[in-house]
Amino acid sequence: MKVFFLVLVATVYIASALPVEEQRQKHVYSRFIEIPDDEGNMHLVDLEAEPDMAAIEEHTRNPNNNVYLLYTRRNQIFSQTLVMNDENSIINSNFNPNDPTIVIVHGWISSRESEPNPTVRSAFLSTSEVNVISVEWRELAFSDYVTAVNGVPAVGRGIGQFLIFLNRVTGARFDQMHLVGFSLGAHVVGNAGRETGGRVARVTGLDPSGPLWNYNNERLNADDGVYVEAIHTDGGVLGIGLPIVQVDFFPNGGFYQPGCLVTTRCNHDRAWELFAVSVTHGHLFGRRCLTMLQVTTDLCTSDTLQLGNDNLRKTGSGMYRVNTGSRHPF
Incomplete structure (x- = not known):
């Protein structure tokens, strides 16, 4: 009787997970969706709107539309502005090429003061001597969503060119x-x-944006760095719900996070919250899954890998389910 009951429970559990699996597979968004900003205010977005190509072209021509704000342990509160192709701005700053460099980039309708910048910056500075560079790309980030999406490659290329400049000027590796x-x-x-x-x-991609990205060749992919990971916490809604890089972590299945009752923003934000505590606490581990159904049903039994952390030599591959609590430090 006990065995029958356990089989019945498992069957019901797996069946209840199937709609989630279907949602992962469909990747279909309505033309009009609501996306929250960093304060939780909802914005109606037309995913078929025409992007502002003039704004994108301006950013493409001038990578200095990105603002690079340096924080170190010597200036944890007030930033120093680094300017591409201005060597003096680097030399006269607190930038130390012998220390690791962490670059943090915000999302849509956000700025230098928006999360995850303050929390992730504090996490890194509290644990080691690092250069933290917060990138502000608010000119495009505050445009309509479709324009921002189409501007992402230009913003990213500008940051990459800045890092190449930083390497050339200072020898930062x-x-x-x-x-x-x-x-x-x-x-x-x-x-x-x-x-x-x-x-x-x-x-590290923290709940990579989903709308207009599921089949977008410009999205985060496995070849963008020596080690590339993603933390998926709101898959199929604001984030992408399927594996896209070398290592994909799915906290609590990757859809709904403990303590997030109704707001999708809460699920979305949990990605940077979990990453920040992984830097300071290092206590979150995922178990490798062979299929997405195992991720959803929490039936993963393979080896473990630490979510996030600040290890520059981190390696790994595959999908990992991470079970967490509902409150900090999770």
Whole structure:
């Protein structure tokens, strides 16, 4: 009787997971969807709108439309602005080419003050001597969503060119660079790593944006760095719900996060929250899954890999389910 009951429970559990699997596979968005900004305000988006090509072309011509803000342990509160092709801005700053360089990129309708910048920056600076560069691309990020999406490759290429400039001026090594991007910013850092020829040590995509990206060749991919990972927390809604890089982590199945009752923004934000605590605490581990159904049903039994962290020599491959709690530090 006990065995029958366990089989029945397992059958019901797997059956309940099938609609989630179907949602992952369909990757279909309505023409009009609502996407929240970093304060949770909803914006109606027409995914078939025409992008502002003039704004994109301006960013393509002038990579200095990106703003590069340096933070170190010597200036944790007030940033120093680094300017591409201005060697003095680098030489006269606190930038230390002997320390690892962390690049953080925000998402849509966000800026230098938006998450994940403050939290992830603080996490890295609290653990080691690093250069943290927050990239602000607000001119395109504050445009309509379709324009921002189409501008992502230009923004990313500009960042990649800046990193090449930084390497040339200071000798900062690509194998000491870690690029971290949230939502649209995840695809930005993918393009940045690609511009360097995939030479940067790590690229981390925090819940890479889903709308208009499922079949987009410019999205974050496995060749953008030596090691590329993604943390999926709102798959099929604001984020991509399927594996796209070398290592894909699916906290709690990758759709719904503990403690997030109704807002999809909560699920989306959980990616950078989990990554930040992985840098400071290092306690989150995923178990490798052979199929997406195993991810959804929490039936993964293979080896483990740490989610996130700040290890520049991290390696791995495959899909990993990570089970977490509902409150910090999860």
